[in-house]
Amino acid sequence: MATLVIPTPLRKYTNQNRTFETSKSTLSDAIDDFVNEYPDVQENLLDEDGNVRSYIKLYIGNDEVNPQNNGGISLDENTEVSIVPAIAGGTPKI
Amino acid sequence: MSSLEEIEFSSKELGHYSRHLSIPEFGMEGQKKLKAAKVLAVGTGGLGAPMLQYLAAAGVGTIGIVDFDTVEASNLHRQVLFGASDVGRSKVEVAKERLLANNPYIDIEIHNVRLTSENALDIIKEYDVVADGTDNFPTRYLINDACVMLNKPNVHGSIFQFEGQLSVFNYKDEEGVLGPNYRDLFPEPPPPGLVPSCAEAGVLGVLPGIIGSLQASEVIKIITGIGQPLAGELFLFDAQDFSTRKVKVTKNTDNPLRGENPEITELIDYQEFCGIPSAEEEKEESEVPEVSVKEYKSWVESDEDVQLIDVREPHEVEIAEIGGTLIPLKEVTENAEQISRDKKVVVHCRSGQRSADAIKKLQEEYGFDNLYNLKGGILAWSEEIDDSIPQY
Numbered sequence: 263m264a265t266l267v268i269p270t271p272l273r274k275y276t277n278q279n280r281t282f283e284t285s286k287s288t289l290s291d292a293i294d295d296f297v298n299e300y301p302d303v304q305e306n307l308l309d310e311d312g313n314v315r316s317y318i319k320l321y322i323g324n325d326e327v328n329p330q331n332n333g334g335i336s337l338d339e340n341t342e343v344s345i346v347p348a349i350a351g352g353t354p355k356i
Numbered sequence: 357m358s359s360l361e362e363i364e365f366s367s368k369e370l371g372h373y374s375r376h377l378s379i380p381e382f383g384m385e386g387q388k389k390l391k392a393a394k395v396l397a398v399g400t401g402g403l404g405a406p407m408l409q410y411l412a413a414a415g416v417g418t419i420g421i422v423d424f425d426t427v428e429a430s431n432l433h434r435q436v437l438f439g440a441s442d443v444g445r446s447k448v449e450v451a452k453e454r455l456l457a458n459n460p461y462i463d464i465e466i467h468n469v470r471l472t473s474e475n476a477l478d479i480i481k482e483y484d485v486v487a488d489g490t491d492n493f494p495t496r497y498l499i500n501d502a503c504v505m506l507n508k509p510n511v512h513g514s515i516f517q518f519e520g521q522l523s524v525f526n527y528k529d530e531e532g533v534l535g536p537n538y539r540d541l542f543p544e545p546p547p548p549g550l551v552p553s554c555a556e557a558g559v560l561g562v563l564p565g566i567i568g569s570l571q572a573s574e575v576i577k578i579i580t581g582i583g584q585p586l587a588g589e590l591f592l593f594d595a596q597d598f599s600t601r602k603v604k605v606t607k608n609t610d611n612p613l614r615g616e617n618p619e620i621t622e623l624i625d626y627q628e629f630c631g632i633p634s635a636e637e638e639k640e641e642s643e644v645p646e647v648s649v650k651e652y653k654s655w656v657e658s659d660e661d662v663q664l665i666d667v668r669e670p671h672e673v674e675i676a677e678i679g680g681t682l683i684p685l686k687e688v689t690e691n692a693e694q695i696s697r698d699k700k701v702v703v704h705c706r707s708g709q710r711s712a713d714a715i716k717k718l719q720e721e722y723g724f725d726n727l728y729n730l731k732g733g734i735l736a737w738s739e740e741i742d743d744s745i746p747q748y
Contacts, residue, residue, distance in 0.1 A: 269519065270516055270517050270518065270519050271516060271546075280596075280597075306546075315546075316542065316543040316544040317542050317543075317544055317545055317546040318542075318546075319541070319542075319603075321603045324601075324602060324603045324604050325603075325604060326603070326604060326606065344592075344601075344603070346521075346590070346592065346603065347546065348493070348514075348541075348542040348545060348546055349514045349515065349516035349519065349521060350490070350491060350492050350493045350496055350514055350516075350545075
């Protein structure tokens, strides 16, 4: 089972779960599996064309991956996909 | 940066820096580089406080500080430059006092202003390195763009609840190769609301201490040339499971500043870029009936039949409360039947923002016309009516 690591800002859409385990064997299928389990994540993770939002990066190991470019990349049971969002930490003022 | 040959130290300074001087890789040359350097810290909050203390103690010769804010009680669990007796005082003024008390051999330049598109280039151009310890996306993109335009390295730290991120952007290495900037990592900010503020979401007090200290370390490395700055990489820290990792940040050919077709050649309106309504738009949007805390108090004292609704989260009620039925904002529409239609209903929260949102929802979806927003919320109540109610 590959694991998706869910960052804090998205946990409000995943019942506060920190990880998601998937038996899917490719990155695209794993992301589909994830958003099927937590439909509210979809809008915040992917745009209308299925691209990862511009304020979020996905990483396997140290390398950035994207379902659009590397969707077929295979995942094994030890693969950890990290979802890394932009964080600022504060209030919207200058 | 002044010439290193001109830099001298008094015997007291040599005593202050003796443990640096003892490090073979650091030595007198490293200390002179620090004294010659000018570093700008934007923000004296959770990240800025520890970062500034270490930069000052380390002997950075000129430290600029940008912040327009005053010290609040809710700052004190993480902004360790300030104490309880500083509440209400200007942050930059207090910071200058504290930093010079630790190290009187450096200069502190204070900029008691908001950093804006109008003043950013003028302020930043005077410094060698910028350390971004701000708390919001518009200022982060403003600092990034200004640093790219002025060719300044930008030491970036950010935090959210238990998680921290760190990177060095726009860093030119020894071979003159320029590293990625913030827009390469995140071309656009998240929509307002996805990443709530510290006031709403909270932050572990020690977390900015950890990330801010790492920022200070990166600033010192850049100035002295010791080690490898965290350029082209993003450091991630999660205090809950003590996970740390570094991931790659690569240049994006679509970067509007330094990509193949640069579109941004001057600073822009960063509020608009981040989807934050202007003050006028906000005023227009937030126009719901309001009642001041004094007026509401007079209603209560004259035994007027008024229902009070609290739309905060349960954990906030444990911190401070002024009564009322608790219906958190996200549950307010499904609990509309608990809200009276035949008398005045005052809706409140911490600052008045969430209660205004609740009123708008209830007006739009259920046609309520008897709801009043408690202007300034519990913070105003604490300030104007009852100072025993904690501000948070």
